[in-house]
Amino acid sequence: MKSKLLAIGAAVTALTVGLTACGSDSSKNTTGGTATSGASGTTSTATIASKLIMGGPPEFKTRADGLPGLQKNYGVEFGKYTVTDTGGPVTVNALKNGQVDAADLFTTDPSITANGFVILQDPKSNFAAQNVVPIINKAKVTDGVKTVLNGISAKLTTDALGKLVGKVQNDKQDPDAVAKAWLSDNGLATSGSSAAGVSLTVGSANFPENVVLAQIYAEALKAQGASIKTKLNIGSREKYYPALKAGSLDLFPEYNGTLLYYIDKSATATTPDEVYTALTKALPSNLVALTQADAQDSDAIVITKATATKYGLTTIADLAKPAS
Template sequence: MQAKLTTEGLGELLDKIQNKKQDPDAVAKEWLSSNSLGTTGTSAKGVTLTVGSANFPENVVLADIYADALTAQGATVTKKLNIGSREKYYPALAGGSLDLFPEYTGTILQYIDKNASATSPDDVYTALTKALPANLVALDKAEAQDSDAVVVTKQTAQKYGLSSIADLAKKTK
């Protein structure tokens, strides 16, 4: 499933949720169906899981995708969506009251290991697998990537000589 979750596809899911105001669970089910992943089966029959999410649309739809795929395969899934920030949900995950949680490899690595220096997706994933406590496992990473950006108007960029985030720091000194 992770191989089918591309950066472009994730953007399309978010467009449906944020701009077109569609229900995240309906969007997740549609994505599973359109990727031939929403088929019913029994491979997870007898499995009981709690799937959680942070409180932003991208994380909610990803949690819905995993929960719905597991449910379609016979698992009994409880969803705990919109939990809040990492400081709220990570202890629940580490403590075992959540079984599955979609997470950004780089962000959770920095949360767990403040001195982590890996930057490439593969290096971050490798560092994360080593940094996780023994009771947590990172599943295969998705191809989709999410990057933060700071956007300014062209006029503001020209006025302050901005071409990178680092340029903002120079202006505050």
């Protein structure tokens, strides 16, 4: 695992160097403002957002609560969008180094506190509930597998999730070791045979929190006799979701809100229960959402303290104010 982490680190460095080549304009308006016609001709009023570069995963450009949602709910259009990673080190480093001015990060990310970043408030609830939920191939859902995974969801809190991420991201601990320790601390590491005879391939996205969650699922099922393979750090949802639908992945730790909006771009649910109900209906027939955890890790628009001070930003809505 350590060798894999070193390889990931090298890839992160390479990706960070090339970030500026990955940007795309968020609108055709080259001034980034709102064009208006007057007696003296066409003028343009630039917003604060139009002067900023936003960074995040590829899907954020098109999903309902991504750039389209920010425009619809707040009238926010960034001057440029740069593809980074899914709330991972590439995004964090891009924000730290000034390659992007704002970023899509997760609220449990310890780098927010560590770097003094500012989370912009979301008064209009652009970002829906993001409870952690196991998504599994229906053919693999035995009573034993369900008991193991539901048991994990029952113990997983937002506070615990943040601490898990901190151990991996800040303390540089091995994700598998962190997962095993959490299972042990919560009485979920007991050996048994309730999942014996089941073979599952467990996947994860390419950010520390999701890797730890995948390892928690994998180690708990392994302890109960399941045959487990892992495919970690796959990438963004565009890469791993088709594999989950096709059956080459059997189990994935997901976030109910972003997955719902990825599948159904017209979804309007926002509360945990509403989102979960809508998700169970939106999933393809071969996939099942098991019990969701209380733990949430919501998307957030994050900026540096310097940017917040420079433009007087406290909420997402402030980004739509006229630039001075």
